[in-house]
Amino acid sequence: MYIKFIKYRKIFYILSSILVILSIISFFVFGFNLGIDFTGGSSLELAYKETVPSSDEIRQSLSSLNLGNVSVQRTGERGVIVKMKDFGQEGEETYSQVLSSLKGLGEVEEGSENFQSIGPIVGQELGQKTRLVVLLALLAILFYVAFSFRKISRPVKSYVYGFTGLIALVHDVLVPLGIFAILGKTSGLEINIPIITALLTVFGYSINDSVVVFDRVRENLLNLKESTFDLTVERSLNQTLVRSLNTSLTTLFTLLAIFFFGGETLRYFSLALILGIGFGTYSSIFLAAPLLVSFSKFKERKYK
Numbered sequence: 001m002y003i004k005f006i007k008y009r010k011i012f013y014i015l016s017s018i019l020v021i022l023s024i025i026s027f028f029v030f031g032f033n034l035g036i037d038f039t040g041g042s043s044l045e046l047a048y049k050e051t052v053p054s055s056d057e058i059r060q061s062l063s064s065l066n067l068g069n070v071s072v073q074r075t076g077e078r079g080v081i082v083k084m085k086d087f088g089q090e091g092e093e094t095y096s097q098v099l100s101s102l103k104g105l106g107e108v109e110e111g112s113e114n115f116q117s118i119g120p121i122v123g124q125e126l127g128q129k130t131r132l133v134v135l136l137a138l139l140a141i142l143f144y145v146a147f148s149f150r151k152i153s154r155p156v157k158s159y160v161y162g163f164t165g166l167i168a169l170v171h172d173v174l175v176p177l178g179i180f181a182i183l184g185k186t187s188g189l190e191i192n193i194p195i196i197t198a199l200l201t202v203f204g205y206s207i208n209d210s211v212v213v214f215d216r217v218r219e220n221l222l223n224l225k226e227s228t229f230d231l232t233v234e235r236s237l238n239q240t241l242v243r244s245l246n247t248s249l250t251t252l253f254t255l256l257a258i259f260f261f262g263g264e265t266l267r268y269f270s271l272a273l274i275l276g277i278g279f280g281t282y283s284s285i286f287l288a289a290p291l292l293v294s295f296s297k298f299k300e301r302k303y304k
Contacts, residue, residue, distance in 0.1 A: 045080070209247075210283075
């Protein structure tokens with residue numbers, strides 16, 4: 001089966017643009033529900049010996065302690081993680097009250113308590129470093145792709161490969177973030193370090209998919225010199241389609257197993273990877289490579 005990717009590329013552009021615009025709108029409408037990793041706060045993890053109380057029961061037992069928006073996550077079979085605002089100067093006393101309230105709901109395994117506190121300054125510093133890491137990663141990817149395809153100068157320069165790969169990469173991150181903004185409003189999903197780690201992983205996975213297609217384009221440009229650039233890119237996409245889908249599907253099957261059976265702590269981490277890799281596979285096939293053709297046609301019109 002031969003698919004005419006280039007013929008219908010404008011449809012893919014419109015679809016991707018709609019997804020990105022809706023994601024950006026969700027940023028402004030819903031915002032992000034940032035976890036204590038970025039806002040500062042306290043986290044208490046413990047495990048019950050027998051029956052684990054429900055999230056509502058835990059929130060109800062802590063409602064009189066003025067702990068702000070209390071987040072409860074299940075971990076393992078009998079474990080829970082309770083996240084709340086920073087205890088402040090009365091840390092030890094408040095911690096004792098929280099622990100006493102939780103123990104009142106059931107017998108807690110001895111030694112299972114694990115308490116962490118992140119101040120607001122540390123949270124702000126983590127946010128700044130996260131933005132810096134993302135920026136450096138994007139720049140590194142751009143230079144890496146441009147350098148890898150430096151020997152290609154027709155019909156588009158090597159940096160165009162890096163630029164189109166970067167456009168696809170931004171698409172692969174913005175769309176999941178838009179979904180997370182909605183889930184943060186509707187389901188209380190928090191943006192934390194594990195989710196940021198998952199999205200950084202998507203950077204590498206997504207650009208790898210694009211580079212596989214670009215590499216085949218490079219080979220066909222050298223071997224099929226009589227062919228037009230449109231047909232070369234389209235043939236390259238058809239040649240790498242099965243490989244890209246098989247690689248992504250095997251990864252997604254594993255991530256889906258983690259999402260459904262890996263416990264509460266890994267659920268949103270795996271969801272970030274599922275969304276990122278899914279959209280990354282889509283963008284490498286329907287966005288990054290077709291953009292090469294669009295840039296080449298723009299260049300032709302410019303110099304006519």
